[in-house]
Amino acid sequence: MTPVPRPDLDRLVATDAVRAARVLQEVRAAVLAGRPASPGPRPVIGASWERMREHGVDPERDVRSGLLSVEDLQARRRASPLRDVLEVLRRGLLRIADATRHIMVVCDAEGRVLWREGSAPVLRRADGLGFELGADWAESVVGTNGVGTSLVVRRPVQVFSAEHFVRSHHPWTCAGAPITDPRDGRLLGVVDVSGPLDTLHPAVLALVDSVAQLAEARLRERHAVALEGLRAMAAPLLARVGGRAVVVDAQGWTAAVSGLAPVDRVVLPRSFGAGERLLPGLGPSTVEPLPGGWLIRVASREVEEVTGLVLDVSAARHWSVTVTGGAGVWTQELSPRHAELLYLLAVAPEGRTAGELAGEVFGDTGRAVTVRAELSRIRRYLGGVLAHRPYRFREGVVVRVVRPGRPGDLLPHSRAAAVRGGGSGGAPGSGCGSLGA
Incomplete structure (x- = not known):
């Protein structure tokens, strides 16, 4: 097959889905065989394929985990905050999904399918792929896909035909966007629009992302109402206390x-x-x-000196920082951005400016203001642990980073070179301790 340049392939996906699928099958075959591929997979897809090989997912075998029981499915639905935004998702996606032979799928943060609606014929085809209620569509189970990969990288992802790692999913296209809890940044799940590959439309991913943001806005509104109710109760209470x-x-x-x-x-x-x-x-x-x-x-205005800090980024989607000081030990869960920034500071004990961090995180040094705002939030709970000009951990604080066993599992949502390269560091005299796992 004549090589197709990457920009032409991207246009081909939008104009000739069948031919694009054939080209992507050649790309996938070359990558899996260890041969050079021209064009190569998109970065988000290539990184996912690498994770699949590290996890031992078989590209030729359709692996399906056990479905949730009816009782477990109902329990997860009741516990999921996504139940409060189902109408927002339906209004934004179901009409177009049914008209364009797609289905809308809502999964929890573990990749379990909780709700599924849309075109009846496409629902039946999804059953044949195991894409049914209660199924586990985590990336590590079924390979690269719009649900599981979006959960890992925590941003909208479209997966078309042979971009799916597992061959049986090649007749399919899907576009997923994560939904996070605006109160604490916790990942709640993914909304996904999927269908046969000939139903692909370039605007679907943007639409899914927009509707996911509308759902987050609705959750934010509900939180504001709840907080106002607590405020009404709190004012007289504090007056008495x-x-x-x-x-x-x-x-x-x-x-x-x-x-x-x-x-x-x-x-x-x-x-x-x-x-x-x-x-x-x-x-x-x-x-x-x-x-x-x-x-x-x-009880007191005293600020205890911090002596040690452990940054735990070993899990796939949950990260934390544990601080040790004169008054004891406490642990704080981290958002993806805060985990990424603290890791970048941990591997650069000499410090980094806001512009340097912005270049690493966003690929744009002009977004230094955004970085400063995030670091200001971090300093609210880390107190005197972080110094600035440049940003760095203070002298005398022993910093240890706990990394995952597989390099590809290190903050997979991050695009920073120091993360993707599995960077380690710790210059002599930096004030930071061991950075090993």
Whole structure:
């Protein structure tokens, strides 16, 4: 087959799906055989294929895990915040999905199919692929796909024909976009539009992404209403309590404050609950439960010196930082962006400017303002751990990074060269300790 330049292949996918599928089959065959491919796969697809080979996914075998029982499926539906935005997703996607022979699929953060609607003939074809209610469509189970790969990289992904790692999925095209909880950045799941490869339309991915953002906006509105209700209850409570105190919701968002500088959010460590607690940014505090939140009474203005920090990026989609100081140990879950920024600082103990970090994270040094805003949020819970000009971990803080066993599993959502190269570092005299796993 005559080589097709990458830009021409991208246009071909939009204009001649059948021919594009044949070209992509040649690309896939060459990559799997270890031969040069021209054009090569798109970066997001090539990275996914590499993960599949590391995980031992068989490209020629259709592997299907056991479906959820009806009881388990219903339990997951009840527990999923996505149930509150189903109407938004339906209004935005179902009409076009049915008209263009697609289906809309909503999965949870583990890749389990919770809801599935759309064209009846396409639903039957999806059954033949195992793309049915309760099925597990995680990337590590069924290979590169619009659901599982979007969950891993945490951004919208379209997978067309032979871009799917497993051959049996080649007659299919899918476009998925992640939905995150605006309260804490937690990944809630993916909304996906899928169908036979000849139904592909270039605008589908943009539409799915837009509707996913509308769903997040609806969740944000619901949170604002709930926070306002907590605020109404908190104001008279704080008047009676007196002293330094704050009322927050279950995710730490502030409803009311007394005797403290106003903050949007209090970082609540892992395994948070009632009792005596050491809280980042507040110090020793007494925590009492409230309906829908917590009352936090701050006991002291003392700031304990931090001596050690462990950045755990070993899991595929969950990352944390554990801080050790004179008053004890606390752990904070990290958003994807915060995990990425802290990792980049950990592997560059000499420090990086906001512009340098923006170049790594976004490929655009002009987005330094965005980086500064994120680092400002990080410093709210890490306190004096981070210095700036340039940004770096302070002298005397022993930093350790726990990495995954497979290099490809290291922050797979990140495009930064230091992450994709599995960068390690720790210059002598930097003030950082071991960066090994």
